[in-house]
Amino acid sequence: MVKTALIIQQDLILLQVLERMILNHDYRCKAIRSLDQLDIEDQDENFDIIISDILFDGIAPLDYVYQIKEIIRHKSLLIITSMGQKKVRQNILEMGHVSGFFAVPFNFDKVEQMLS
Amino acid sequence: MEGKLLLLISILLFFLVLVWCTIGISLLYRKIRKKQLDRIEYTFANEIAKYLYPPRGEEYSFINVQRALQAVGAKPSKKANIQYLIDLMIRAQRTMLGENYIKLRLLFSQIPPYRAAQSKLKSRKWYVKARGIREIYEMEQSQYLKDVTRERNNPNIYVRREAQIAMVVFLGWESLRFLPYLKREMTLWQQIKIVEKLFALYPDPKIKYLKKTYATQRPYAQELLMRIIRKYNLFTEVDYIIGFLDHESFDRRETAIYCISSFKLTGEQLQEVKAKIFNVPTIEQQVQLLKYIHQISDTPDLEFYDAILHTGNDILELSAAEILWTSGHEKLVHEFYYSQYSTIDALKEVI
Numbered sequence: 408m409v410k411t412a413l414i415i416q417q418d419l420i421l422l423q424v425l426e427r428m429i430l431n432h433d434y435r436c437k438a439i440r441s442l443d444q445l446d447i448e449d450q451d452e453n454f455d456i457i458i459s460d461i462l463f464d465g466i467a468p469l470d471y472v473y474q475i476k477e478i479i480r481h482k483s484l485l486i487i488t489s490m491g492q493k494k495v496r497q498n499i500l501e502m503g504h505v506s507g508f509f510a511v512p513f514n515f516d517k518v519e520q521m522l523s
Numbered sequence: 524m525e526g527k528l529l530l531l532i533s534i535l536l537f538f539l540v541l542v543w544c545t546i547g548i549s550l551l552y553r554k555i556r557k558k559q560l561d562r563i564e565y566t567f568a569n570e571i572a573k574y575l576y577p578p579r580g581e582e583y584s585f586i587n588v589q590r591a592l593q594a595v596g597a598k599p600s601k602k603a604n605i606q607y608l609i610d611l612m613i614r615a616q617r618t619m620l621g622e623n624y625i626k627l628r629l630l631f632s633q634i635p636p637y638r639a640a641q642s643k644l645k646s647r648k649w650y651v652k653a654r655g656i657r658e659i660y661e662m663e664q665s666q667y668l669k670d671v672t673r674e675r676n677n678p679n680i681y682v683r684r685e686a687q688i689a690m691v692v693f694l695g696w697e698s699l700r701f702l703p704y705l706k707r708e709m710t711l712w713q714q715i716k717i718v719e720k721l722f723a724l725y726p727d728p729k730i731k732y733l734k735k736t737y738a739t740q741r742p743y744a745q746e747l748l749m750r751i752i753r754k755y756n757l758f759t760e761v762d763y764i765i766g767f768l769d770h771e772s773f774d775r776r777e778t779a780i781y782c783i784s785s786f787k788l789t790g791e792q793l794q795e796v797k798a799k800i801f802n803v804p805t806i807e808q809q810v811q812l813l814k815y816i817h818q819i820s821d822t823p824d825l826e827f828y829d830a831i832l833h834t835g836n837d838i839l840e841l842s843a844a845e846i847l848w849t850s851g852h853e854k855l856v857h858e859f860y861y862s863q864y865s866t867i868d869a870l871k872e873v874i
Binding site for chain 1: 564565567568569571572573575576578579611614615617618619620621622623624
């Protein structure tokens with residue numbers, strides 16, 4: 408069965424590069440720039456991995472992660488963000504069920520290792 | 524009268540229509556321009572992604588990227604589009620590390636703009652020149668290092684700031700061969716920027732370059748060196764900072780006190796600092812040093828605090844008394860204050 412991935416990144420460059428990287432690992436991938444672009448069908452999907460930013464308009468980073476956990480079914484969640492302050496990182500990792508936290512600039516090889 | 528009014532109204536109406544037309548054209552232009560820039564961004568992101576992770580069984584070279592970008596208008600003849608492309612390149616490079624970063628650097632050296640940054644360096648406008656230098660170091664085009672180094676003493680503060688940062692990015696610790704001997708002063712902000720950039724890119728200290736610059740007499744350079752010693756926590760070089768604790772310049776002393784406060788000293792160094800405190804001409808700085816000495820000492824040096832109590836300055840006396848009092852030597856404080864009154868009667872009068 409084909410694995411599924413969801414990427415949510417505001418930065419278009421990062422979004423496209425991550426999408427191509429995931430596709431090369433034989434995933435079925437949906438890449439969007441914000442949660443507004445999610446379809447109703449996506450809520451039935453149980454994504455193998457979600458790769459998301461935490462900086463979005465109108466919502467605090469921690470609330471955003473809570474919301475993701477609540478509304479989208481998934482097996483693992485990976486955060487890739489330009490908001491790499493130690494405190495934010497610590498708070499998010501302490502929430503549990505977050506497989507990894509990468510602050511920009513980061514090494515894509517490490518994300519690939521997590522995929523395989 | 525009626526005719527004049529009609530003429531006035533028609534002139535005003537004409538201006539109103541003119542303003543509406545200008546707004547309309549501006550809105551239309553912005554809409555088209557935004558679409559064009561979005562197309563360049565989308566194409567750039569897409570091409571970069573394909574270049575870094577080519578679809579299975581396909582080869583994707585820089586020529587494909589170049590053709591795709593030219594097709595959406597990122598050509599050398601369209602300067603505004605090229606500038607946008609440079610900003611995108613810098614943004615892309617800032618997000619990646621490792622193998623992808625190296626691949627991107629290789630790609631950017633092969634696609635246009637080939638010499639955009641270099642032509643900016645020759646510009647007469649300071650903001651174009653400064654931007655050119657920033658793009659050169661952000662995109663690590665080290666081939667322009669010579670041209671950039673020439674601008675380190677530029678009369679414009681923004682141009683020389685960028686040139687100095689570029690030298691740190693390209694040369695690292697070796698940039699200390701030039702930075703302490705600049706013709707113009709360096710602001711505190713620029714010193715901090717240089718120290719932070721050096722630490723971020725070259726975290727391993729090369730003390731031989733630092734030691735060679737100790738002879739510099741430029742005020743900003745001495746402060747810069749002290750900040751570097753503090754940032755890298757070079758405890759072997761603390762003596763350089765101690766040397767400035769009783770310097771005649773207020774700013775040098777201020778920097779030395781700030782920088783030394785993150786170090787723990789050896790017994791010998793502590794004695795030297797204690798001796799220097801009496802030569803510091805500003806009371807506030809003496810108090811700062813006193814608190815620092817107390818903070819790093821295991822047990823209070825009673826002889827030293829006794830000498831401070833007898834300096835004749837109320838603020839220093841009070842600080843020393845406070846330290847002694849909180850360290851459990853209340854008796855010494857009592858003795859000192861009682862000794863100021865010659866007889867018991869005089870003391871009773873005060874109480």
